Every structure is written in C-alpha cells, then in structure tokens.
Amino acid sequence: MRARTRLAIGAISAVAAAGFLAGCGGAGSSGTQAPATGAQGAGCAPVAGNDFVVLDDDKKLQNSDNIIPAINSEAAQPQLVAALDKVSDSLDTPKLIGLNRAVGVERKTAKVAAEQFAAANNLTAGIPTGGTGSIVVGAANFSESQTLGELYRIALSAAGYQVRVQQIGNRELYEPALEKGDIQVVPEYAATMADFLNNKVNGKPGAASPPPISSPDLNQTVDGLKNVGGKVGLSFGKPSAAQTQNAFAVTREFADKHGVRTLSDLAAKCSGAATVLGGPPECPQRPKCQAGLTQVYNFNAGRFSSLDAGGSQTKSALRRGEISVGLVFSSDGELAR
Known part of the structure; x- marks a missing residue:
C-alpha cells in the first residue's frame, strides 16, 4: 500500500513514503536474541493463519496520527x-x-x-x-x-x-x-x-x-x-477519526489460542522465550516499536525477526507461523474484515 517514512516508529521524519517506519537494529536481527528484554516465562510460539487481529493499544503507546x-x-x-x-x-x-x-x-x-x-x-x-x-x-x-x-x-x-x-x-x-x-x-x-x-x-x-x-x-x-x-x-482543517499509525497484529488463530486481544494481554500472557516479534530492522531501538512495547507494556519477546515495516515480509511471516506478532499499519487494506 505504501512506501512510508511516515509512521515514525519513533524517529520523526516524513510520512509513509512521506513517513512511517518502525525499526529495529543490528542486535535482534533475524534468528538472534532480542536486545536485553529480560523475557520471562515460556512465551507464546507463533501460530500460522490467514486472518489477522490487530491488538488494541490500550495504554496508548502510539501518538494520534489522525x-x-x-x-x-x-x-x-x-x-x-x-x-x-x-x-x-x-x-x-x-x-x-x-x-x-x-x-x-x-x-x-x-x-x-x-x-x-x-x-x-x-x-x-x-x-x-x-x-x-x-x-x-x-x-x-x-x-x-x-x-x-x-x-x-x-x-x-x-x-x-x-x-x-x-x-x-x-x-x-x-x-x-x-x-x-x-x-x-x-x-x-x-x-x-x-x-x-x-x-x-x-x-x-x-x-x-x-x-x-x-x-x-x-x-x-x-x-x-x-x-x-x-x-x-x-x-x-478538522481531524478525521481515521488513523494511520503503527499497530501490532497476530493471526486470528494465535489470538484465539492464547486469548489475546490487547497489547496488555500480549505482555501478560506471552512475554517469554517462545515469542517472536517481527518488524523492520530498527524496531528494537524505536520508542514506537519494540522499545516502546517493553517500556509501556513490559512486553518481552524471546526473539526478534528482522523483516520489513508492515509489508509483505511481515505479513507472510505471520501467515506462515514464523513470528508470533508483527508490526503492521493500522489502515492496511489487508486488515479489512
């Protein structure tokens, strides 16, 4: 849908191609341990599926990008x-x-x-x-x-x-x-x-x-x-109710199996070694991506997989059961029900 620099996962720049990227850096690249997360418990292994559930940002990590x-x-x-x-x-x-x-x-x-x-x-x-x-x-x-x-x-x-x-x-x-x-x-x-x-x-x-x-x-x-x-x-002019911002999605099968519908649910039930977070390479360091999930929700993934910013790599990894949760954009057309 876009080439964005806009969603600024934490580093403000342009927008989705004008500006939104969420990011993750050298540490925590695919197949490595996520940086200093202090993951606890067993976590929640990925579950393959075709439909996505966007987890509610119930503690308002993201800003109001209406x-x-x-x-x-x-x-x-x-x-x-x-x-x-x-x-x-x-x-x-x-x-x-x-x-x-x-x-x-x-x-x-x-x-x-x-x-x-x-x-x-x-x-x-x-x-x-x-x-x-x-x-x-x-x-x-x-x-x-x-x-x-x-x-x-x-x-x-x-x-x-x-x-x-x-x-x-x-x-x-x-x-x-x-x-x-x-x-x-x-x-x-x-x-x-x-x-x-x-x-x-x-x-x-x-x-x-x-x-x-x-x-x-x-x-x-x-x-x-x-x-x-x-x-x-x-x-x-007047802001609309429509927002385009960073969001975190799981497969519907994952959400049903683990009983998660919010990011607070994810942190409480799925912090641990088996949980794999997917997103763009700079995500671990960005305050609107993994760093923010850790700080605001105390969510600790066991591993980070370096993919893309809400694009086909991340969504394919969710569908194939390679990652537990992935960064997407809240207005992505593939989230239509």
Missing part, C-alpha cells in the same frame, strides 16, 4: 475548509482500511476508489458552494495519500473550485511547496506533521531535536500542530 487536511493559509477560504472538513467527517479507520483494500487488494485506481466511496457516503451532500479559482491538491507517493487526495478533489469540486491532484513525493518535497502556495492542500497525519514542523520551526542546526509536541491526545496534538503551522503559513 488524517487532517493541511492548507496553505492564503487559500483557506471558508468554503474550502468546509469541503475538506466534510471529507474528515466521512472517514474513520475501518472506512480507510476499506479504501486501501480497494486500491491495494482489489486493484482499483485511487480515482475510482475515491469516487465509489464518495457516492456510497454522500460525500458532496451539503457542501457549501461558491468557491472560485484553481486548487492543486498535493499527494505523497503512496496509494493512501493519493486516494485521500482524490477525495479532497471531489469535495472541493463540489464546492465550486477547479481542482487537480498532483503527486509530489515525500513530505520534505511537498511541505515547502505547500508553504509557498505551489500547492494549496495536502492530506496529512496530525502527529507526524506536528513533530515535522516542530523540528523545522524550533530545531537548531547541530542540536538535539526539540521535545515532540505530538501525543496520544488528539486535541493536544492538533493544538501543537496549529501553533507551529501558523508560524510557516499553514492552516489545518
């Missing part, structure tokens, strides 16, 4: 913001998973998937008209962003604007274009964008990054985002 429209402030007319907010109102995480499934699994184009979603959800109903002029919606170079860009196009067209969607690579490329007004709108991710802009506005060359302003609290994250965004000429 989808939110980022807008060049000079273009933020009331009709434009209202149209984009209508898209936010239409989205939640299950619907976003469905959109990603339509593109990534059913092989529809982003444009077709967005148009079918808009029709099924009455997206354009009640959008105020009167918008004038041309709007360029920027999209990052992964399919979820492109589909969201098409939804923005549909809503803004209904408001009266002349709209086109332009793919512009990762955040380091499209954010300056948004500031300059070369593009007027981009679908963004609240927590990742907040920390990206915080580093840009408040960071010092050669110094450590400033403390993150994102958090699991959406209101706090959006307040911080709007504060730093205002300093570079950016405004933001």
